[in-house]
Amino acid sequence: MTHTEMTVGDLIDLLIVCDRSVPVRQAMNPFFPMAHRLAQVVQSVDEAGQPVVYLAEGRDEDTQLGHLPPEVAVALAWHGPVQAPPRRPRRTAGGK
Template structure:
């Protein structure tokens, strides 16, 4: 990604995807505040109002929650660990308190 522009070019996307498993399914990560996974329904090339070339990836249907590790890698969430569990007291066999 160009550090001077937050936008990803088709070439940059192809480079990133080329490094990955070519048989893997591609989905969109949507909404950092409620991360969900969506299928990609297609791609359309067009131009914006200034004549700049654009490619839109069409959002398909939602397939579920985004895995937490993906939200962390996208920097949408901080890594979290399960809270420590305290040791539970065992019940006495005679049912008494002690």
């Protein structure tokens, strides 16, 4: 099954009818960040009765595209930059 990606233009077309001052939210998992296709934009209100816009992923099996690139998770402050551990000196055959 082939899917077309939602483009920025598609998203703008969907968001143009929304109040520009409301926050946009999408539920994600910062502990195991994955990339997902967007499928819908839904206007609603939050628990305090304030308007909010939600971006929703699709329901198809292949909506989840795979792991979020590490640099994106770092940019979102979900993960810290990872550095390789320091190298230890190698042991010799005599165990020293």
